[in-house]
Amino acid sequence: xxxxxxxxxxxxxxxxxxxxxxxxxxxxxxxxxxxxxxxxxxxxxxxxxxxxxxxxxxxxxxxxxxxxxxxxxxxxxxxxxxxxxxxxxxxxxxxxxxxxxxxxxxxxxxxxxxxxxxxxxxxxxxxxxxxxxxxxxxxxxxxxxxxxxxxxxxxxxxxxxxxxxxxxxxxxxxxxxxxxxxxxxxxxxxxxxxxxxxxxxxxxxxxxxxxxxxxxxxxxxxxxxxxxxxxxxxxx
Amino acid sequence: xxxxxxxxxxxxxxxxxxxxxxxxxxxxxxxxxxxxxxxxxxxxxxxxxxxxxxxxxxxxxxxxxxxxxxxxxxxxxxxxxxxxxxxxxxxxxxxxxxxxxxxxxxxxxxxxxxxxxxxxxxxxxxxxxxxxxxxxxxxxxxxxxxxxxxxxxxxxxxxxxxxxxxxxxxxxxxxxxxxxxxxxxxxxxxxxxxxxxxxxxxxxxxxxxxxxxxxxxxxxxxxxxxxxxxxxxxxx
DNA sequence: ATGCGATGTTAAGATTTTATAAAGATGATT
DNA sequence: AATCATCTTTATAAAATCTTAACATCGCAT
Numbered sequence: 115x116x117x118x119x120x121x122x123x124x125x126x127x128x129x130x131x132x133x134x135x136x137x138x139x140x141x142x143x144x145x146x147x148x149x150x151x152x153x154x155x156x157x158x159x160x161x162x163x164x165x166x167x168x169x170x171x172x173x174x175x176x177x178x179x180x181x182x183x184x185x186x187x188x189x190x191x192x193x194x195x196x197x198x199x200x201x202x203x204x205x206x207x208x209x210x211x212x213x214x215x216x217x218x219x220x221x222x223x224x225x226x227x228x229x230x231x232x233x234x235x236x237x238x239x240x241x242x243x244x245x246x247x248x249x250x251x252x253x254x255x256x257x258x259x260x261x262x263x264x265x266x267x268x269x270x271x272x273x274x275x276x277x278x279x280x281x282x283x284x285x286x287x288x289x290x291x292x293x294x295x296x297x298x299x300x301x302x303x304x305x306x307x308x309x310x311x312x313x314x315x316x317x318x319x320x321x322x323x324x325x326x327x328x329x330x331x332x333x334x335x336x337x338x339x340x341x342x343x344x345x346x347x348x349x350x
Numbered sequence: 351x352x353x354x355x356x357x358x359x360x361x362x363x364x365x366x367x368x369x370x371x372x373x374x375x376x377x378x379x380x381x382x383x384x385x386x387x388x389x390x391x392x393x394x395x396x397x398x399x400x401x402x403x404x405x406x407x408x409x410x411x412x413x414x415x416x417x418x419x420x421x422x423x424x425x426x427x428x429x430x431x432x433x434x435x436x437x438x439x440x441x442x443x444x445x446x447x448x449x450x451x452x453x454x455x456x457x458x459x460x461x462x463x464x465x466x467x468x469x470x471x472x473x474x475x476x477x478x479x480x481x482x483x484x485x486x487x488x489x490x491x492x493x494x495x496x497x498x499x500x501x502x503x504x505x506x507x508x509x510x511x512x513x514x515x516x517x518x519x520x521x522x523x524x525x526x527x528x529x530x531x532x533x534x535x536x537x538x539x540x541x542x543x544x545x546x547x548x549x550x551x552x553x554x555x556x557x558x559x560x561x562x563x564x565x566x567x568x569x570x571x572x573x574x575x576x577x578x579x580x581x582x583x584x585x586x
Numbered sequence: 587a588t589g590c591g592a593t594g595t596t597a598a599g600a601t602t603t604t605a606t607a608a609a610g611a612t613g614a615t616t
Numbered sequence: 617a618a619t620c621a622t623c624t625t626t627a628t629a630a631a632a633t634c635t636t637a638a639c640a641t642c643g644c645a646t
Contacts, residue, residue, distance in 0.1 A: 312624055
């Protein structure tokens with residue numbers, strides 16, 4: 115009896131069935147998803163232990179799925195892809211994938227790679243919770259990482275991509291002071307030459323969208339000469 | 351500068367050199383081994399962060415090397431092998447390898463796979479650091495280095511960048527007398543020549559913020575003609 | 587006690603950093 | 617090409633921080 119849960123994300127039915135029957139015969143629990151949105155939804159709902167991910171999905175690009183999931187989870191992701199180019203592999207691995215198999219793959223190898231992840235999780239689980247909650251709440255602010263939405267007082271905030279990333283970054287590090295350099299690198303990538311001017315503008319707009327007219331408590335604190343910090347709002 | 355250490359185990363000189371120069375150009379530290387015994391010896395002596403292992407070694411079989419190392423270490427092992435058969439892969443992975451690349455391999459992919467391991471290690475280390483190492487307590491004073499905040503009696507201190515740096519410097523050297531020159535160099539950089547006047551002002555404000563109205567015990571001691579010292583407060 | 591050098595304290599203003607608005611640039615969509 | 621949303625740049629006032637300098641204080645040797 116194996117209690118290990120695998121989320122299989124594959125839109126091609128024959129391959130999906132092949133993986134499913136293989137997992138079943140080896141006593142793995144599994145879930146099936148056929149699109150990127152479905153995958154993200156199931157990942158956040160059921161918190162599987164491992165994910166098999168086909169990159170060629172009908173709705174979202176597979177790499178984007180990886181990035182979205184990595185916003186809140188460190189669950190092992192094994193990519194299964196028809197693309198065998200180096201750039202594809204590197205992009206997926208750097209986006210947060212843990213392994214990359216090219217089609218056609220051997221079922222036995224797939225199982226061996228799965229056992230590697232299993233071993234690794236066993237190693238980790240003694241210490242820490244592996245998967246975070248995919249919903250963040252802080253006072254009137256709520257972020258649903260899986261859905262990619264943020265709410266203030268239950269009302270959805272209309273955020274631009276960078277605003278959302280910035281908000282997530284601050285939320286993930288609630289209570290910590292993040293330096294300008296750290297923030298710009300996380301958001302614009304290491305190539306960018308610390309673009310603090312833009313960061314300030316985004317902070318202004320983000321604050322404007324977050325602040326209640328009444329509730330003047332600013333969730334985002336400025337640390338002059340250092341950076342910014344999101345406060346933990348315990349009052350609610 | 352990259353402090354990550356890689357042990358490269360490969361008896362074929364050209365490939366070994368290829369990997370070595372690649373690692374060097376990407377600022378990785380590395381060690382070289384050409385046999386299984388050598389690999390095990392170096393792994394135990396230097397505790398590298400990751401190991402690249404060729405399976406075709408002159409003395410011991412590569413899988414045996416993996417098993418021997420797994421008796422005492424969980425360090426990530428990336429196998430690099432000419433054998434592309436499923437059974438070989440499965441045997442190595444089940445013996446304890448974390449990844450398996452077949453020759454000829456792309457250098458870029460190798461680096462991407464290495465980054466995956468690096469990420470995994472970073473994940474473990476930050477967790478451990480957060481729990482153990484990043485909070486300093488001395489009497490009523492507490493410094494959370496990871497969060498970048500300091501507290502007196504649980505209440506957060508509002509410190510300017512230099513004040514905070516100064517406090518951290520003293521805290522990191524609790525019990526030691528630090529000379530004026532040492533402090534100014536650490537805080538303003540080596541260019542600035544003894545900016546002791548400013549230092550005195552900062553000391554005054556820092557002390558004011560640290561001192562309880564009642565509790566006059568001054569944590570920061572002056573050593574006339576020399577510098578300053580933070581005392582260890584055992585009473586609390 | 588007196589004078590001296592080193593340190594503590596204070597406050598003004600010089601400097602740096604930040605918030606914000608508004609204009610310009612980009613890029614996708616139609 | 618025109619529109620729209622987004623992002624970047626620029627300019628400026630306000631705020632925070634830092635340096636400087638003047639003065640007070642302390643310990644100590646004469």
